[in-house]
Amino acid sequence: MGVEIKVDNLSKSFGKQLIWGNVTLTIPAGEVSVMLGPSGTGKSVFLKALIGLLKPDEGSIMIEGTDIASCSEKELYEIRKLFGVLFQDGAMFGSMNLFDNVAFPLREHTKKSESEIRDVVMEKMDLVGLVGAEDKLPGEISGGMRKRAGLARALVLDPEILLIDEPDSGLDPVRTSFINQLFIDLNAQIDATFLIVTHDINTARTVPDNIGLLYHRHLAMFGPREMLLSSEEPVVRQFLNAQTVGPIGMSEEKDADELEAEKDLDMPPLPPIPLQLEPSNGMPRRSQREPGAWCRDNGITPPPGSFQENMSMVTGG
Template identity: 65%
Template sequence: MGGTVEVHGLSKTYGSQNIWHDVTLTLPPGEITALLGPSGTGKSVFLKSVMGLVQPERGSILVNGVDMVSSRESQRLKMRKKFGVLFQDGALFGSMNVYDNVAFPLREHTRMSEREVRANVLEKLDMVGLLGQEHKVPGEISGGMKKRAGLARSLVTDPEIILIDEPDSGLDPVRTSNLAQLLMEVNTATDATMLVVTHNIELARTLPDNLGMLYRRELVMFGPREDFLLTDHPVVSQFMSGDPEGPIGMSEETDHRRNDPLPELDPSYPHGTALLNRHAGARAIEVLPRQLLPRSGSLRASGERHRENVTSGRARLYVADDDEKPQPAPPRRPGLSARALTPTGRLFALGLDTVRIVATRGVRPRETLEQFWFLASVSILPAILIAIPFGAVIALQLGTLTIQIGAQSFTGAASVLAVVQQASPIVTALVIAGAGGAAICADLGSRTIRDEISAMTVLGISVTQRLVVPRVVAAVAVAMLLNGLVSVVGVMGGYFFNVVVQGGTPGAYLASFTALAQIQDLFVGEIKAAIFGFIAGLVAAYRGLHPAPGPKGVGEAVNQSVVITFLLLFAANFVITTLYLQLVPGKGA
């Protein structure tokens, strides 16, 4: 039998907007439950709350007895391994083909041999009709195939609880019907507890054992399909019939409000709850449609339990009482300083977590090398192109100054020290933030809005260990490489312009360089570069994991990442330089 999910008094608010409040329901173990509601009622937010991806302000969600609201993240990670989740767009990992996407949870969480993994994966792909398509990457398959591949991945670990968000999104009616039939077959084979969020009325009428509906920030009805579909509740009747007349308007602002006149209550309703008589214009559903059956003809255990519970009266229809209820007070909006400190604290926590993982678990060599090559490929050419004029400008300015004060013999040393200790780290910072950091932020941001990050979290994978650490470590390594490269190019450019353009003496330039410049000067620059790379990689990863919705949100996150990184890098450069001058007086930094 599937896992247990018990929700008690759940409330969620974004800013000053209450999404829903005091939601209480229990998903019958092993049965299929569908959650309905007009657009904007927070159905997907509820689904993510059950997964532990969204933190409600009040209430509890007990999954097999573990509260997903108040428990530690380590406990939530453990519990998520019992979930199988199908996101709206499949949330497949774009860098993997279909086979590797489905095999991913098995390789991460089991000790199966590759032969066992292959047998399991091919079985699930065959179940969803994708056998023979396993070599294709997500960009090469249709939306319906992505959903089926996502479903196969959600089933590969034999989960106790399966959560499905808008399975009909982007699909034609025929493929929606096929997917609904597939979900019925999955429930028959696994006896898993299933929660389906959908707008599709036909799917809601024929697939689930139980139905619930969110409307105007509360759960208005929840219970057996047989009672739900035969109710004459005005909101439910209008929604299920698609009638434009009734309490549900075009937008939430035009929906029926509590202080509007209500129809009389029906005191004869057998379960003792308040049930409204038919609202003018809303048609009650009079015919109970036939529920889908397994094509194989197999007996569905959860269906038998459901019928027994309905017949015995243990499964009862809940209908929200329309008496005036006090609305929960919205959380106090934090002040400007608090809103600024919250992301700062999260960024700091991400940095500490990154350092801890590197120190205790090390790095994943393959992913780190891939990120190193990627960042180096987008950073090396810009760094060289910037280093040449930087070195030239420094050599020209210092050469002119030393001529004016009669200290031409120190031109080489001054130029080299300026390039190695200041120009190289600054050029490295600009390139890492502007090219490498922007690429990291854009990559993670696009993964976030495609629900890949949520999928990884639900699969019980540490996003910090899997995605952040390789990128931050690669950013540090590339920054140190670029710093050395820029130092060499800058010194050579300075030599060329000083000797060729200003007519300096090659011997004097090299002599002052070797006499005053030391290897520790390069070490100072490398230390700066490492710190700059860490900051750039960390800020880019953080903003990529927390963009606003949509492509526009990703673009804004990239811009913010670059600006914030520049500010932090120049501040860090000032602090490091000041400390160096205090610790090594007279040496210059």
């Protein structure tokens, strides 16, 4: 069921500039989690800390009993074998065709024969729908195909943790939907923990089992998708529902005058909680959460017209 990531009291600064402080959360094993936040809140910095590319100033990141915030380089090298990373642009080598790009980690980190490497590469390219494109160069394909090739490369070492940095960057809404469905299908097929950093609100509302929000140099909230989508916390409610009323302005936070002018305004009503994406191959989601279970178990009435409300009416839940 993948690997749990336990983050405790994590802080990171660059010089005198605090990026975020006292971040504490547990990313559940085998589930899909999303990390959100306004631009400049350190989401990508958080990913780099999780994989050990940046050392935090304080706190711990526990993965299978190892604190990667303080472990030795040798221990970090071993823990990194658990990770696959999909960067924003796919990070393809422009002079290599897709096959050689995807094969690169296997040639660098394993002693597999070329025949074995070919079997693994073609299996992963089949998973992401790129069979037939293996001889193309990255410059000859679309941005969406490059992201899928980057995902295939992230999968070749059979990672237990997948870190995905802004997969929607540069993609139109249709291709973003396709890659979101691909993440759900992969999560149903492989034992991996997914953490996706994104700005895309539709992704945040329909893909994950869990959502986190970085804001104003701290973690505003982290928990089950339904908890955040039904939250009355102003910054969470504003961001997840793409509203202009709330503490977030054109800069990361509004000034005192703007907030004072808004304090007596009612926040717009919460929209219905949408149906969570299901695997297209008929396999169950790893989390196995019953729709509406979090709302029911925590005594929260789902917003009118939501899928969860409709389910509770049908099931009597």
